[in-house]
Amino acid sequence: MNERHFQFNGLEWSGWTILSVCAVVAALVSIVMLFRYERRLVSSSIGNILITLRIAALILILLTFLEPVLTWSFNVNKTGRLIVAVDVSDSMNTQDRHASDLEKLRLARALKMIGNDQVNSRLDRWEAAYAADQEPPWVDGEETANPEKREELAASRKKNLAAIFADIDQLSRKEIAQKLLLNPANPILEKLQERxxxxxxxxxGDAVTTEKTTLEKSLNEVPDQVHMELSNLSQALKNTGGSNETSEAPISGYILLTDGRDNSQLNPVTMAKQLGQMKVPIYPVMVGTDHQPKDISIADLDYPQTAFKDDRPLLQARIGTNGYDGQEISVTLKQGDQELAVKSFTSSGVSKLLEFELDSGKLGRQEFTLETEVLPGETRDDNNNKNFAINIVDDKSHVLLVEETARWEYRFLHHALERDKRIALEQVLFEQPYMGLLPQPFFPNQLKINVPVAKPNDEPGTQAHPFADQDLIIIGDVSPAHLEEENWKYIQTFVGDQGGTLVLLAGKKFMPLGHHSPTLNELLPLKSPKVINWNQTNFKVPPGERGMRLRLTPEGEAEPLMQFDANAEINRDIWQELPGHLWYLQGELKPGATVLAYGVSPFNAPPNEKTDGVIIHRQYGSGQVIWVGIDSTWRWRFRVGDRYHHRFWGQLARWAAKNKAAAGNEFVKFSLSKTDIDAGEITTASARWTQEYRDQFPDVKSTVSIFKASEPDKVLASLELLNQKNQPLLQEANLPALPEGEYQLKLQTTPPIAGAKEITTPLFVHTIKTIELGNLTSNPQLLTEMAESSGGQLLTPQTINELMELLPSLKQETTKQDEISVWDHWFFLILIMGILTVEWALRKLNGLP
Incomplete structure (x- = not known):
């Protein structure tokens, strides 16, 4: 296709077109009048030439006003490229000896270890028999009628197939992927290269481009930057950004040979959807089996990153016990060579949750090992131990609890905080029974405001901030008579300037509807609160089924204070099963506020996270405010006692202490999602700005520099923190996978914060062998979702030949358009100037002015 045509850009402006035409008409009238005068002075031939030159110049000038452009279209052919990505993570070292006979037969046929045109029909019958859980018909009816020969032939074929199955058992998933691509009998990679x-x-954990010759070697030796201990499917797709627009060979499709395991905490389906929008399909080839292997593994560990001295931190370990039903399993907790605890249980075929109390008597970073015995017949024995570390600090969380009366919420909250040995609790209860028998009420009934602090050398005293020593202030249903505007100003300073955490608990009497404090309104993460009451509508149902249930948002699931289990799905289920609430306050989110948990109506009305937020977080200055829109967290104790109620408030108190001690200043808080991680594990660096600073510097940029603690002058890596779409005050980035060691991370900002001190935080990385091996089954569900989201299809070794038909054509024809602006081209200008020059010369030669 090669089409050429003119277009006049000036015609798009009707006013300019009319003005240009009017100017040309006026000029034309003037030329005609001039021609009538000049006919009396020169010959008619000279006059005709002059008027012709003038009209030609006038037409060219008019064309200049109309901006003529010559455009043409033409086709361009490009040959696309395919990405063949091979998973080399640790789980791909698994030998699937536990696979079914049907899977092994299909794999043997896919690898051309058995089968040809003469026997394929017989193998089809064997597959059908295995699929029906029956003994295959080893000998066909027409082969021989002799019983002895039939028995001998059947035994021979059975033995031969068993030998092939034994060879299959010795192949790891990596080796299977290699053979699928390079098998001389069916060279898939060569066929793709022909396309x-x-x-x-x-x-x-990361991805590198390699040569075909690398596939012909052992894939157990790959560059360190690949991080075999981690599995990240998104990395296989990371080179797509902009490829279709900038590369001479745009990407036409992806072929992934993988077992589908992914423990990167990223969602590869999101990237698959983006590829689908770009018409780049993904064709995963699932290697391995989704049958549970016979294996004992340490699947997951849940423990606090930081604990206080003598705090009795708890380790929760989930032990996978597939294939060992009824067998005794022993699990040992060690510190160095010393055995701290041994626990045993009888396997029932499902994972077992064990709890160990950790020794927190020593300060500093304490390393532990949890291990299980290796049992006969295990698929792998390198996932039976796991190392972890916990940082023990000598400190307490200082909490001030302020209430009007001893309502239910106060009573249970008071007991939860008072029993926690790592919480230094102060309380103020304004209204309490007092008969005058004691010199003062049992609980303090006044806030300590304007406490004088003496200066040395008998200098006049100054006024200390009343909440300087607190990490967390919890304010319940307090009346405005006891919390006046002056008090709220002190609380505002505690949050904004001192980095404290304020929790506001909703109340039926006063909080916040009974207050008219401008400072309280500024601190609240929501506005225009209103009462939602379900007390009468569903009061007759059992207590466990009453009221509004809470659901976590993705932001809530990521916050440590909202985690009741290390497993995200289990934690989500726990929150969904907590008893409901009959009353709460609903409001509109303020800018910068984040909903951690929202309410779900008992009448199945569609929830709205923006307006149904119950637990809301908002950064305020260097501190933070938590709004709890219910007055009944004590209901979480129904039939489970202190388990979740005490854990939530205990985690909140520790979280507040950590926030106050976090790196940062009055404008920004800098932290890591985890400060102690496994080698290859991903942690997230976050910078949370105040609303006032972002209003003043909306384009502020944050960069994190990573140093080894032993080499503080050598930058290992530097990365920019990115703005988060749904949280405008937050900038985040995932740190690259790092080898074992101790690191320091420094936050740098553009523009720099005037007069601010250096902002740094530590990161500990230790060796781990089992992050990839907690679950050895293949994951066809994830691979299917990725394929369908991108417009591709999930394949298996036996269907890999379908690739040639499924793949789109690598030859892509695109239409391009080019143009030349005629009106401002140099030739056009020369032509106009030439005509005017000739006209001027003729006039002068013939004596005209």
Whole structure:
């Protein structure tokens, strides 16, 4: 296709067009009048030439006003490229000896270890028999009628197939992927290369491009940057950004040979959807089996990153016990070579949750090992131990609890905080029974305001801030008579300037509807609160089914204070099963506020996270405010006692102490989602700004520099923190996978914060062997979702030949358009100037002015 045409850009402006035409008409009238005068002075031939030159110049000038452009379209052919990505993570070292006979037979046929045109029909019958859980018909009816020969032939074929199955058992998933691509009997990679350019990528925690010759070697030796101990499917797709627009060979499709395990905490389906929008399909080839292997593994550990001295921190370990039903399993907790505890249980085929109390008597970073015995027949024995560390600090969380009366919420909250040995609790209860028998009420009934602090050398005293020593202030249903505007000003300073945490508990009498404090309104994360009451509408149902249930938002699931279990799905289920609430306050979110948990109506009305927020977080200055829109967290004790109620408030108290001690200043808080991680594990660096600073510097940029603690002058890596779409005050980035060691992370900002001190935080990385091995089954569900989201299809080794039909054509024809602006081209200008020059010369030669 090669089409050419003119278009006049000036015609798009009707006013300019009319003005240009009017100017040309006026000029034309003037030229005609001038021609009538000049005919009396020169010959008619000279006059005709002059008027012709003038009209030609006038037409060219008019064309200049109309901006003529010559455009043409033409087709361009490009040959696309394919990305063949091979998973080399630790889980791909698994030998699937536990796979079914049907899977092994299909794999043997896919690898061309058995089968040809003469026997394929017989193998089809064997597959059908295995699928029906029956003994295959080893000998066909027409082969021989002799019983002895039939028995001998059947035994021979059975033995031969068993030998092939034994060879299959010795192949790891990596080796299977290699054979699928390079098998001389069916060279898939060569066939793909005949279609066009093919890039081979090895990926695990990261991805590298490699050559075909690398696939012909052992894939157990790959570059360190791949991080085999981690599995991140998104890394296999990371080179897509902008490829279709900037590369001479745009990406036409992805072929992933993987077991589908992904423990990166990222969602590869999101990237698959983006590829689908770009018409780049993904074709995962699932290697391995989704049958549970016979294996004992330490699947997951839940423990606090930081604990206080003598705090009795708890380790919760989930032990996978597939294939050992009824067998005794022993689990040992060690510190160095010393055994701290041993626990045993009888396997029932499902994972077992064990709890260990950790020794927190020693300060500093304490390393532990949890291990299980290796049992005969395990698929793998390198996932039976796991190292972890906990940082023990000598400190307490200082909490001030302020209430009007001893309502139910106060009573249970008071007991929860008072029993916690790592919480230094102060209380103020304004209204309490007092008969005058004691010199003063049992609880303090006044806030300590304007406490004088003496200066040395007998200098006049100054006024200390009344809440300087507190980490957390919890204010319940307090009346405005006891919390006046002056008190709220002190609380505002505690949050904004001192980095404290304020929790506001909703109340039926006063909080916040009974207050008219401008400072309280500024601190609240929501506005226009209103009462939602379900007390009468569903009061007759059992207590466990009454009222509004809470659901976590993605932001809530990521916050440590909202986690009742390390497993995200289990934690989500716990929150959904907590008893409901009959009353809460609903309001509109303020800018910068984040909903951690929202309410779900008992009448199945569609929830709205923006307006149904119950637990809301908002950064305020260097501190933070938590709004709890219910007055009945004590209901979480129904039939489970202190388990969740005490854990929530205990985690909140520790979280507040950590926030006050976090790196940062009055404008920004800098922290890590985890300060103690496994090698290859991903942690997130966050900078949370105040609303006032972002209003003043909306384009502020944050950069994190990573140093080894032993080499503080050598920058290992530097990355920019990115703005978060749904949280405008938050900038985040995932840190690159780091090897074992101790690191320091420094936050740098553009523009720099005037007069601010250096903002740093530590990071500990230790060796881990089992982050990838907690679950050895393949994950067809995830791979199917990725394929369908991108417009591709999930394949298996036996269907890999369908690739040639499914892949889109690598030859892409695109239409391009080019243009030349005629009106401002140099030739156009020369033509006009030439005509005017000739006209001027003729006039002068013939004696005209």
């Amino acid at each position: 066009g350019q093919v890039d081979v990528v090895l990926f695990a």
